[in-house]
Amino acid sequence: MAELDALQDLGPAFRDAGAELIAIAPVTGEHAKAVIAKQSLDFDILLDPGNVIADAFGLRHRLPDDLAEVYRAFGIDLAQANGDDSWTLPMPARYVVDAGGTVRSAHVHADYTRRPEPADTLEFVRAMAS
Amino acid sequence: MSTLQATLDGIRAAFSKKVPEGPASIMHRATQDLTDRGQAERAIAVGDAMPAFEGVSAGGRTVTSAMLLGPGPLILTFFRGHW
Numbered sequence: 333m334a335e336l337d338a339l340q341d342l343g344p345a346f347r348d349a350g351a352e353l354i355a356i357a358p359v360t361g362e363h364a365k366a367v368i369a370k371q372s373l374d375f376d377i378l379l380d381p382g383n384v385i386a387d388a389f390g391l392r393h394r395l396p397d398d399l400a401e402v403y404r405a406f407g408i409d410l411a412q413a414n415g416d417d418s419w420t421l422p423m424p425a426r427y428v429v430d431a432g433g434t435v436r437s438a439h440v441h442a443d444y445t446r447r448p449e450p451a452d453t454l455e456f457v458r459a460m461a462s
Numbered sequence: 463m464s465t466l467q468a469t470l471d472g473i474r475a476a477f478s479k480k481v482p483e484g485p486a487s488i489m490h491r492a493t494q495d496l497t498d499r500g501q502a503e504r505a506i507a508v509g510d511a512m513p514a515f516e517g518v519s520a521g522g523r524t525v526t527s528a529m530l531l532g533p534g535p536l537i538l539t540f541f542r543g544h545w
Contacts, residue, residue: 334473338466350533351534351537352534352536354537355539356517357543359543364519365520377519379517388515393496424542426537428538430536433512434509434511435510437508438508442496442502444493444542445473457535
């Protein structure tokens, strides 16, 4: 996962800036542990089966049937991979939240191939501290 | 040093070469429909209170949103999974 790698690379810098990082995904515990091990992640992954947390943020969406069929044809069974048959996914998003619980930065993308630069998130977090 | 977006663009270009046109257009249409519905604009945004949540982490610990907040900023990243 390119994004997790990129965030991991900046991990020490995020920590120096006083920030905590956590990922949230509708994956099974086994899969999350495998990702953490394979990519040597220092941050945790919070499991969100069925995308309940994503839904609270307005990010959950249901895959259309024809797309679900495309993934199945590729050998990807979302219900099996994510351990739930809701066939929902979160729109990828990156948030920065202050100590009072107010959202200070939000990047939400319907197009999952577009992600904000971790370096920009770092700059934002550093600016919050000053 | 390459940017994350440049890396993702490279992955997408390589993927496009391998995927036949039928499935590719289904994938593009799904993304376009999601964009057109404007759901991203209605998601939690700057100035909103972060919704409360809790769950279990990969390491098996119970995590609540209250535990995660402060003293410094909290960076949350939602991702879809490995595929």
